Amino acid sequence: MPEGPRLPRYDGPCLSGVVPALLGRGQGPRPAWVPEVLDQARQVVLLVLDGLGWEQLQAHASRLPTLAGAEGGPIASVVPTTTATALTSLATGSPPARHGILGYRLRFGQEILNVLRWRTERGDARRRLPAPTLQPIAAFLGQPVPVVTRAEFAATGFSAAHLGGAQLVGWATASGLVVEVRRLLRAGVPFVYAYYDGVDKVAHAEGLGEHYQAELVTVERLVGDLLEALPSGAALAVTADHGQVEVGSAIRAPSPGLLAAVELLSGEGRFRWLHARPGAAAEVLAAAREEHGDEAWVVTREQVQDEAWFGGTLAPGVAERLGDVALVAREPVAFLDPADTGETRLAARHGSLTDAELLVPFLGLPGPGGV
Incomplete structure (x- = not known):
């Protein structure tokens, strides 16, 4: 029988430790895997690039020069390496064993719940399977953190499950994401969570070829625009929920x-x-x-x-x-x-524990005015 997969070190450089480290910055010893620029910043924006794994970042560094040159390195996602589980671990600062969202499709009795759509074969499950009863851990350690995400995600069961009572600030385009982040920073908010799903959507639809490479150029522009929006003393943290493997028709x-x-x-x-x-x-x-x-x-x-x-x-x-x-x-x-x-x-897909899926970036970048 082949040797088993490499598993995350949940007590070390892992996605479930990112939010606790950032919300506790400056209050104790900085974990070695947390970029120093983030520990020193007065304000931090955490940008989550759904689907951009560490191996993909390294393979396409020429299209992502800002991220490729940032302070930081790879950390582990969680098991399984899927959006529903990983984003819940990221937001709650908890391993999957605690929050219980253990995959994209989960069994409840004789039904299978599609967690991202919060539906079973019987239809919308938001009333029959209320999110707080399935995942009771508060997001962001119970602190009031604004979440800048696609506007259509606001009313979903999955948002209720992994983001709890967080303030959701909707955007329709990538430029709108930047505008909303800038507004929050100008208002003095110390920590902003921003979510962008373009990389994952393109990889699923088109694989890791020409369309994917074009999307990475868009991401490089998005990162640059966010950096320009940072006031003096602020920093940008960048991570992802998982990487990708091209599967095609296999x-x-x-x-x-x-x-x-x-x-x-x-x-x-x-x-x-x-x-x-x-x-x-x-x-x-x-x-x-x-x-x-x-x-x-x-x-x-x-x-x-x-x-x-x-x-x-x-x-x-x-x-x-x-x-x-x-x-x-x-x-x-x-x-x-x-x-x-x-x-x-x-x-292209994810969910398993190959390095291409498990390893994700955790990077820190200062704004034009430094920290």
């Missing part, structure tokens, strides 16, 4: 024999949970290893818990959200869930 469908022993599927294409029918867990594990062991780490729920993949002991009630066996892709492939047909159209 989609693996579980065999009819394997599916016959499976009750439900959850997770995502590169971290697929198989929920076995009663008494069939051993059968599912053996069949999954036989069919997919050459391309994936095939692990049990017990192994994942024993090895603390999610950052510790799971909070009460969270273990029931896991399947019995997980297919965690080692190669550039994805594992199909027949009930989630929209996923088949994704060109």
Whole structure:
């Protein structure tokens, strides 16, 4: 059996430690992985570039010279490396084991919740599955932090789950993001969280080719505009929720024999949970290893818990959200869930624990007036 994946150090340079480090800047020893410029700043803007992994930043440094030259380096995302889990860990400062948002599609009873849309097959789940009951940890350590994000995200269940009662400031275009950040800084706000999803959207739709490269040029411009908006004494922090792997048409469908022993599927294409029918867990594990062991780490729920993949002991009630066996892709492939047909159209993906997906940047840059 192949060696297991590299796991995050949740007590070290990890996405779940970013917000606690920034909100506590200047109040104690600075962790070595936090850029010094951020610790010294009076105001900090945290820009989250959804989908821009460390390996992609290094591979395209010529298109992102500002970020490539910034202070800082790679840190780990969380398990799985998917937006729903990673953004919740980032905002709450908690490992997935505590907040319980353990993937893009999560089991609740006999339903699978699409966390980003907060929908099941029965439709909108915001009333039936209220966000605060599924994820009770306050965002930003309970402090009043404004969140500059796309306007259409304000009313979503996922925003309620990972951002709680934060003040949401909407934008429609990247230029609007800059305007809103500038306004907040002029008003004296000490910490601003800004979210941009363009890199991830383009990678999913087009892969990591020409469209992706053009989007990186747009990101370089966005970063430059934000730096110009910083007043004296302010700094820009930049991170991401995960990286990307180009998968294209390399989609693996579980065999009819394997599916016959499976009750439900959850997770995502590169971290697929198989929920076995009663008494069939051993059968599912053996069949999954036989069919997919050459391309994936095939692990049990017990192994994942024993090895603390999610950052510790799971909070009460969270273990029931896991399947019995997980297919965690080692190669550039994805594992199909027949009930989630929209996923088949994704060109680049994430969710697994390869370096391309797990490592993300954590960078600090001063504004024109310095800090």
